[in-house]
Amino acid sequence: MTNKDLYISIIIPCFNEEQVILHTYERVHKTMNSFEHRGYELIFINDGSRDKTLELLRGIAKNDSNVKILSFSRNFGHQPAVTAGVNACTGDVAIIIDADLQDPPELFPEMVKIHLEQNANVVYGLRGERKGETFFKKLSAKYFYKLINFLSDTPLPVDTGDFRLIDKHVIEAFKSLPEKNKYIRGLISWIGFKQVPIIYVREERFAGETKYPLSKMLKFASTSLLYFSKKPLKLALSLGLVSVLVGIGLAIWVITGLLYRPDSLVPGWASTIIALIFFGGIQLLTIGVLGEYLGNMFEEIKNRPEYIVHEKINF
């Protein structure tokens, strides 16, 4: 198998990217013309953009039949957008890339080469350096992955995003996953097969600002934690155990005090209050953890689609 036998799908999620989308198209288009393959499709997913993104995409699709557009009925989020792209793609391999040019499209030929030469089923981008991201973002990302890996039941490579090439086997396996709330990089790691990194410099966003405000980042973090780890549940259990032991110790102390040093015991409320707060806290915490898992189960059980496509162009 060589480059020439491969039909390549490029998946690009877009949310309010009017400032970059034309540049993105140009650079991807140029890259795809710079090496040999059997053909390619560019799948743009318009994730409910409220600016001119869709209009610009329409213009591109009119002049280039390699360009396909899936337009959502509203903003469903980055992960559902990528999922829609994977579900719709027809390539032998698919490459997932952000619209903001933080991940260089020029890496595509190298990724394909690694896929072919090393028989890699997944070629994932490993961020060697991150430019132009705030200190907070870098710090939160670093500790986020540390925490995830500590808690997770599936190991996740640190400093990776969704920028990656996946082959037909992985695409099929991914499509067969039933969960609605997807944490894609985690799931792909869970799927297995041969996964090879490609190191690159993560550039500054070309234009516009991040579409991942803190609220979206927190939701993302909670999905990746709760869907990939049963440790928070176990943590609740150990906390409960510790608190019960402490409670028994306290009870023994009070009873022996009553029996042997009745005078030394102040009829105070301090110990009562402390115990109350302590156990109350532990109970709330435990119930909270249970609630999160229950809520996620509720979400899955509702069995709603992950996204709703409003319009398909060039499909």
Ligand code: UDP
């Ligand atoms: N994105 C999306 N839906 C959203 C948020 C983001 O499709 O609700 C897309 C966005 O257009 C971009 C990619 O997901 O192509 C990554 O978003 P962004 O660059 O804002 O995230 P960051 O790089 O800051 O983590």
Ligand code: MG
């Ligand atoms: Mg970005």
